Amino acid sequence: MNIDGKHYRTIWPGPDNSGIINIIDQRQLPHQFVIEELSSVDQVYAAIKDMHVRGAGLIGATAGFGMYIATHTAPDDNFMGFVNAAAAKLISSRPTASNLKWAVDRVLEAISTIETVEEKRNTAFEAACTIADEDADFCRRIGKHGKAIIEELSERKGGAPVNILTHCNAGWLAFVDHGSATAPIYAARDAGISIHVWVDETRPWNQGAKLTAWELQQEGIDNTLITDNAGGHLMQNGMVDLVIVGTDRTTRSGDVANKIGTYLKALAAKDNNVPFYVALPSSTFDWNLDNGHEIPIEIRSGKEITQVSGIDSSGTIQTVALAAPGTKAENYSFDITPAHLVTGLITERGITRANRAAIADLFPDLANR
Numbered sequence: 001m002n003i004d005g006k007h008y009r010t011i012w013p014g015p016d017n018s019g020i021i022n023i024i025d026q027r028q029l030p031h032q033f034v035i036e037e038l039s040s041v042d043q044v045y046a047a048i049k050d051m052h053v054r055g056a057g058l059i060g061a062t063a064g065f066g067m068y069i070a071t072h073t074a075p076d077d078n079f080m081g082f083v084n085a086a087a088a089k090l091i092s093s094r095p096t097a098s099n100l101k102w103a104v105d106r107v108l109e110a111i112s113t114i115e116t117v118e119e120k121r122n123t124a125f126e127a128a129c130t131i132a133d134e135d136a137d138f139c140r141r142i143g144k145h146g147k148a149i150i151e152e153l154s155e156r157k158g159g160a161p162v163n164i165l166t167h168c169n170a171g172w173l174a175f176v177d178h179g180s181a182t183a184p185i186y187a188a189r190d191a192g193i194s195i196h197v198w199v200d201e202t203r204p205w206n207q208g209a210k211l212t213a214w215e216l217q218q219e220g221i222d223n224t225l226i227t228d229n230a231g232g233h234l235m236q237n238g239m240v241d242l243v244i245v246g247t248d249r250t251t252r253s254g255d256v257a258n259k260i261g262t263y264l265k266a267l268a269a270k271d272n273n274v275p276f277y278v279a280l281p282s283s284t285f286d287w288n289l290d291n292g293h294e295i296p297i298e299i300r301s302g303k304e305i306t307q308v309s310g311i312d313s314s315g316t317i318q319t320v321a322l323a324a325p326g327t328k329a330e331n332y333s334f335d336i337t338p339a340h341l342v343t344g345l346i347t348e349r350g351i352t353r354a355n356r357a358a359i360a361d362l363f364p365d366l367a368n369r
């Protein structure tokens, strides 16, 4: 996607299999565009845990490259011991997004049958690059399928702008490219459909205000930032035609874990007959879980609620207190939207209803393993 007219992915390897990975440090956005180099497992672990990178697909791609870095830095005499310890460490960095373990396991599996250390290093690199390329390709295909939904709404409205509400950032910054929830928006824009996006600010980390609004702006998509509590009011007043969100983990029965507050949007959408779609690549399904309430919900530091950061008039990023000293805060980061509130799942293979049979029909090779 574009930043000041230049195409970037969110993660890319350094030249010549050098053991270096480049990321965009998302903590600095939208105020500063900073590219960070990662070359150790500890750095990759911190980048995921402290949210230099975030979003299900990008967490997976970063973990894949983290495993490549593990093979690159592992000593020859304890190669697999080091790599397995790195795998466990990376998997522990964040609990909710299923792409994390999925990507680590995929690289481990790829190198499991390879004999020499040198070949394992090359294979890990190729596996990590494949994960990243596949993530971008799956998102592009999600866009193609999801565009049809927007197109139909546009026709029904006689070409008037389709108003889409999204929560958090399931844009290209949450993946390697295109995004999941935003991919249909970009595809519809490319097809000449008129669109306006309502962007939930997404307290407390403010992914909507800091990331989604900025990335849509960079792509020239008309958007308006709203408070997290405004969505219900907009829906009651006919100002939202469609909700599209992403997901960090979706069960095989279609229950959806996504950023805290998503469930309330789904309830409001149901009450107002607004279609509520969830966009995801197949890497985000957890084929082992039936019930969304089995998904681990990350609880992050309460400081993310009691403090707020932004840029001051001198151009310095500052963190300031919002609540009184000593205020108790509990920071639940994700919630579960039950399948019955989901109109459909937009995947790389097409759109499916959010129930076990329909999902298994679309992904028989993955669901029945």
Ligand code: MRU
Residues within 6 Å of the ligand: 054, 055, 056, 057, 167, 168, 169, 170, 174, 180, 207, 245, 246, 247, 248, 258, 259, 333
């Ligand atoms: O805590 P984050 O920023 O890593 O959370 C991920 C998200 O941005 C959202 O939950 C998103 O809607 C799904 S990730 C594609």
